[in-house]
Amino acid sequence: MKGLSEPGKDLISRVTNKVHFEDRLVGYRVRERAGAFRTTAYSFEEVVHLLNDKFPQLSFKQLEEWIRMVIRDEELADGIMESIDQGKSDIERISRVRMLMTERLCQCKKAASNKG
Secondary structure, rough: OOOOOOOOOOHHHHOEEEEOOOHEEEEEEEOOOEEEEEEEOOOOHHHHHHHHOOOEEEOOHHHHHHHHHHHHOOOHHHHHHHHHHHHOHHHHHHHHHHHHHHHHHHHHHHHHHOOO
């Protein structure tokens, strides 16, 4: 997939701000001895941090829907679906999705800092 297009100011705002309680995304951080720990993400950046965990667990379908419905980033949601389809394992899928989401987060943070 080619790089993501530059985000507009509304998208920048949605990516860099927290979401409402009812729009949160739930995932898990898995530890070898202790098992799964529930993690609640209230922002795009918190989801990226979860994906950067050693053993992240979350529903790819839920993530795609969250990006599409809450963040309202159709391009990224489509890229996530493409990455999920192309990945041969969950590890590869998480890696692909992490790269896309990190790219979008960096774009938005850079654009937001340039305004200030």
